[in-house]
Amino acid sequence: MKHLIMVGACYLDTILSVPHLPEEDAKLRATSLKVRRGGNCGNSLEVLQQYTSGSNLALHLVTVLPSRRSPATEQILSSFAAEGLADVDLGHCIYRDDQTEPASSYIFHNQETGSRTIVNYNGLAEMTVEEFVEVADAFQQVDADVWWHFEGRIPETTIRCIEHLRSHLPQSRVSVEVEKPKREGLRELAAQADVVFYSKTWAESEGYASAEACLTHEIAPRAFLLVNTWGARGACAMAPPSREVIQVEPAVSDAAVQIVDAIGAGDTFVAGTLYDLLCRSGDWDVKKTVRFAVDLATTKIQQYGFGGLGLKIAPPAI
Numbered sequence: 001m002k003h004l005i006m007v008g009a010c011y012l013d014t015i016l017s018v019p020h021l022p023e024e025d026a027k028l029r030a031t032s033l034k035v036r037r038g039g040n041c042g043n044s045l046e047v048l049q050q051y052t053s054g055s056n057l058a059l060h061l062v063t064v065l066p067s068r069r070s071p072a073t074e075q076i077l078s079s080f081a082a083e084g085l086a087d088v089d090l091g092h093c094i095y096r097d098d099q100t101e102p103a104s105s106y107i108f109h110n111q112e113t114g115s116r117t118i119v120n121y122n123g124l125a126e127m128t129v130e131e132f133v134e135v136a137d138a139f140q141q142v143d144a145d146v147w148w149h150f151e152g153r154i155p156e157t158t159i160r161c162i163e164h165l166r167s168h169l170p171q172s173r174v175s176v177e178v179e180k181p182k183r184e185g186l187r188e189l190a191a192q193a194d195v196v197f198y199s200k201t202w203a204e205s206e207g208y209a210s211a212e213a214c215l216t217h218e219i220a221p222r223a224f225l226l227v228n229t230w231g232a233r234g235a236c237a238m239a240p241p242s243r244e245v246i247q248v249e250p251a252v253s254d255a256a257v258q259i260v261d262a263i264g265a266g267d268t269f270v271a272g273t274l275y276d277l278l279c280r281s282g283d284w285d286v287k288k289t290v291r292f293a294v295d296l297a298t299t300k301i302q303q304y305g306f307g308g309l310g311l312k313i314a315p316p317a318i
Helices: 040-052 073-080 127-138 155-168 185-188 200-205 211-217 265-279 286-300
Strands: 001-009 011-018 032-038 057-062 065-068 095-096 103-110 114-121 145-150 174-177 196-197 225-231 235-238 245-248
Touching: 001 040, 001 235, 001 265, 011 065, 011 073, 032 065, 040 200, 057 145, 057 286, 065 073, 073 185, 103 245, 127 155, 145 155, 145 265, 155 174, 174 185, 174 265, 185 196, 196 265, 200 211, 200 225, 211 225, 211 235, 211 245, 245 286, 265 286
Parallel strands: 001 057, 001 145, 011 103, 065 095, 145 174, 174 196, 196 225
Antiparallel strands: 011 032, 103 114, 225 235, 235 245
């Protein structure tokens, strides 16, 4: 049995579809409103579970939630079962008993361009190192491969969590997301990881004009795989010590892609990559790994939500 533990925030997303983004101090009527569970790790798990059900990979989520009795927590937890995620272990979630409101995202989906503008609010105290250590200790006696994936929140805390893993669970593998522009400490976080996922927005904020430029200039000495997504241009990957950058573009042209819901496309890409690294037994090379992840993310943006992706994009037989 293998274990994948994903550590990150879990949100309630309120999604307003609008004809176009409003000007400042203007009124605009939305065409639809949807509320659903969000957050990088929860989204990735929703996709992963479609490919790992019945496999030897156990999925776990570590996230901070309000009080167990709050309606928001009940809504978030029940969403996993409702969306076919009953196999995801939620037993390591961390609760803030003095809080009733969840982390929240308010997302404006611009129907004119397909873009989404996101405003986040999170009043919950972040996970502490001590709380993480309690979770990690539960896996110390596990006689299995254990993989830890971190969203890349609060880098100074996450680095200390990874240091604990290196000391107490040295066989663990670690992947991290370097996503938010101008968030201090993300380079130091990447330096601790075995696999690094760079986002286009982060790379552009650092002055890179392409995914290839980012991968060839960033230094992550422990990593055996670096990946940088680049929107409509797909993604690039590099597997050190080789300096060769492999680029994979979507199999369909921009004109053929109708963007319905781009929220979670990056999370879907992460899920596709982790599926290979944990479930494919090394039978795929890097290009096949990135091809599957790009195709999965391209399919996701052409539908609302994540349901049914496993039926639309079936991985080649092992």
